[in-house]
Amino acid sequence: MATLLRRVLRPLCAFPGGPGPPAGVPFRAVSHGTGLLYPEHIPTSVLQKVLLAAGSAGMALYDPYRHDMVAVLGETTGRRTLKVLRDQMKRDPEGAQILQERPRISLSTLDMGKLRSLPEGSFGRAYLHFLDVNVASGRGMTRVSPDTRAPTRFVDDEELAYVIQRYREIHDMLHTLLGMPTNILGEIVVKWFEAVQTGLPMCVLSALFGPIRLSAQAGGVPRAQDPGSSVFSLLCGPTGAYNC
Amino acid sequence: MLRYVLSDSGHPTVKMAAPRSWALWSFCGCGWSRAVSGCRLPGLRSSSPRGPLGARLLSQEKEATETHFGFETVSEEEKGGKVYQVFESVAKKYDVMNDMMSLGIHRVWKDLLLWKMRPFPGTQLLDVAGGTGDIAFRFLNYVQAQHQRTQKRQLRAQQNLSWEEIARKYQNEEDSLGGSHVMVCDINKEMLKIGKQKARAQGYKAGLAWILGDAEELPFDDNKFDVYTIAFGIRNVTHIDQALQEAHRVLKPGGRFLCLEFSQVNNPLLSRLYDVYSFQVIPVLGEVIAGDWKSYQYLVESIRQFPSQEEFKEMIEDAGFQKVTYENLTSGIVAIHSGFKLYLR
Numbered sequence: 001m002a003t004l005l006r007r008v009l010r011p012l013c014a015f016p017g018g019p020g021p022p023a024g025v026p027f028r029a030v031s032h033g034t035g036l037l038y039p040e041h042i043p044t045s046v047l048q049k050v051l052l053a054a055g056s057a058g059m060a061l062y063d064p065y066r067h068d069m070v071a072v073l074g075e076t077t078g079r080r081t082l083k084v085l086r087d088q089m090k091r092d093p094e095g096a097q098i099l100q101e102r103p104r105i106s107l108s109t110l111d112m113g114k115l116r117s118l119p120e121g122s123f124g125r126a127y128l129h130f131l132d133v134n135v136a137s138g139r140g141m142t143r144v145s146p147d148t149r150a151p152t153r154f155v156d157d158e159e160l161a162y163v164i165q166r167y168r169e170i171h172d173m174l175h176t177l178l179g180m181p182t183n184i185l186g187e188i189v190v191k192w193f194e195a196v197q198t199g200l201p202m203c204v205l206s207a208l209f210g211p212i213r214l215s216a217q218a219g220g221v222p223r224a225q226d227p228g229s230s231v232f233s234l235l236c237g238p239t240g241a242y243n244c
Numbered sequence: 245m246l247r248y249v250l251s252d253s254g255h256p257t258v259k260m261a262a263p264r265s266w267a268l269w270s271f272c273g274c275g276w277s278r279a280v281s282g283c284r285l286p287g288l289r290s291s292s293p294r295g296p297l298g299a300r301l302l303s304q305e306k307e308a309t310e311t312h313f314g315f316e317t318v319s320e321e322e323k324g325g326k327v328y329q330v331f332e333s334v335a336k337k338y339d340v341m342n343d344m345m346s347l348g349i350h351r352v353w354k355d356l357l358l359w360k361m362r363p364f365p366g367t368q369l370l371d372v373a374g375g376t377g378d379i380a381f382r383f384l385n386y387v388q389a390q391h392q393r394t395q396k397r398q399l400r401a402q403q404n405l406s407w408e409e410i411a412r413k414y415q416n417e418e419d420s421l422g423g424s425h426v427m428v429c430d431i432n433k434e435m436l437k438i439g440k441q442k443a444r445a446q447g448y449k450a451g452l453a454w455i456l457g458d459a460e461e462l463p464f465d466d467n468k469f470d471v472y473t474i475a476f477g478i479r480n481v482t483h484i485d486q487a488l489q490e491a492h493r494v495l496k497p498g499g500r501f502l503c504l505e506f507s508q509v510n511n512p513l514l515s516r517l518y519d520v521y522s523f524q525v526i527p528v529l530g531e532v533i534a535g536d537w538k539s540y541q542y543l544v545e546s547i548r549q550f551p552s553q554e555e556f557k558e559m560i561e562d563a564g565f566q567k568v569t570y571e572n573l574t575s576g577i578v579a580i581h582s583g584f585k586l587y588l589r
Binding site for chain 2: 042045047048051052055056058059066068069072153
């Protein structure tokens, strides 16, 4: 217990007063351009990550429409899992290519014309239909688009930050694949799927605790453990073709 | 000399500091120290050098002057805009966050400010940076209660009034505030908007006015107000000395200046705990509750950049106030500075 406490407090004692920043200011000195790993990076100490994880989990449960809280929970708890995912991507040829080229999925990079030209029943057409439904109209469900994904901020590794960003950007494609709408039930189903496929703690927590917010009338959560295509192949694979 | 600053888009860029600015700093002799990010600046004053008549220097030299925005270095023009964005972003959750961050203690601090003020019915108050109206509402409550007490005392003193005369006296009283009035002045439209909504919701109508204005250039005539307050606002002002001069200008002779602001903690143990709490917990609270880490990071940094109690006292004296005193609250986490305008300048 004492060692754990010391480990948590050690970053806080990095600057023992004097002309430097006051105690308890471990990372601010480097967060003005000199120590940022990527543009949106906010360096955080261990204690801050713990508090963020707890706070964001609580707030996400309290207000399920705070998607940014779910994102923060993912960033602060997923370090080990992200490393596993990143290594899996590296071993796959397409995955390695994606890690190198770093494609982004956003409305500006999607080729709508090409998607529209694809045959009916293909994944691309289905995704386009999903976007049309959810981006154009709200219809009582949360409006989503590839552009509403919050940028990664609290991951202290630039490559892992990309991996989690990629995971977020294919989230909509998972909705399409599973045929789930963007209401709370739909999101929980997708989270179950992601939890099984990626093992990210945030997905597991959402899948386990999300249903607390579901009313009894909504019924149970549909089976999401059907293997099908594994998520990391989505991270690596076909989506690349729809982006260039 | 390379300097890392945040450009308007929020991306870190590199700026060359103009050599003229160095000459300016060494010339002015105001005790400037270089605002290197990450360093604590106990003596930094964001004052522009003044000529012999107290007039401001020409704008071409001002462009090169830099100041602090939290622990960052920004140009003086940038600071105003950045502070505006911070408060625009936090306005909706401002009161909730105040309660969460200070565990409700900010209410006690503001109450203490009013008790120190002891306004009487008829007081004209100017509350600068008063955005969401906390001080203004407390002032209105206080003078209303005072006025009612005075009225009761008056009536009790007149023993031989009939029932009808007493009832008529109460009914005829149109002004429940006894002539008191508060102007809430803030530079930020969002904060004023929230303040007006609160006033409507809580039923404050009489004796209250909302003005959009800059503390460094108040839109009021000279010698107008009995009391000037600024609660948790002056550390966000780019030129604190100008704000103090304006305060001096708009007060009547005999008027009182009151400033409630975060200050330096005098207890070393509490100071360490306070630092840990400020830098570790508050930005997290900002992120979780308001979805805004950076604004609350700025907030805790701006507290560290503000002068100490003694230095601020000297700044207030420089602006022309007399009998300047300060009172520490909660071991110096917060301090109330008070000064009087005793001579007509």
